[in-house]
Amino acid sequence: MKENTEKPSAEAKALSLFLMAFKTVKPIYKEQSKRLNRLWNQVVAGDLSMADYMKRVQSMLTLNGGYDEVLKKTVRFYMDKSGEWKLKGEDKYCVDAQKVADEMMKK
Numbered sequence: 001m002k003e004n005t006e007k008p009s010a011e012a013k014a015l016s017l018f019l020m021a022f023k024t025v026k027p028i029y030k031e032q033s034k035r036l037n038r039l040w041n042q043v044v045a046g047d048l049s050m051a052d053y054m055k056r057v058q059s060m061l062t063l064n065g066g067y068d069e070v071l072k073k074t075v076r077f078y079m080d081k082s083g084e085w086k087l088k089g090e091d092k093y094c095v096d097a098q099k100v101a102d103e104m105m106k107k
């Protein structure tokens with residue numbers, strides 16, 4: 001069996017981290033998190049195409065305010081919780097999140 005080496009997009013990463021952060025706040029976020037994980041498992045298993053996965057991710061992002069809003073809420077959540085933004089990296093999500101964190105620190 002061929003192993004799927006694709007990684008989730010920045011949008012999928014944003015949605016996943018948002019749902020992990022807020023799943024204790026509202027039950028709907030917990031359900032969306034489970035759904036997102038099931039969808040990713042289907043992609044990894046080869047039962048769902050990446051294009052179909054991304055359509056569903058975009059739909060869920062839209063329900064939650066879009067990429068930028070999800071990003072801001074997630075960064076704010078973790079900054080309020082720990083006092084700083086700790087996620088570092090060079091991928092699109094990490095770069096975007098660091099910009100948001102830097103702007104929040106200036107205020």
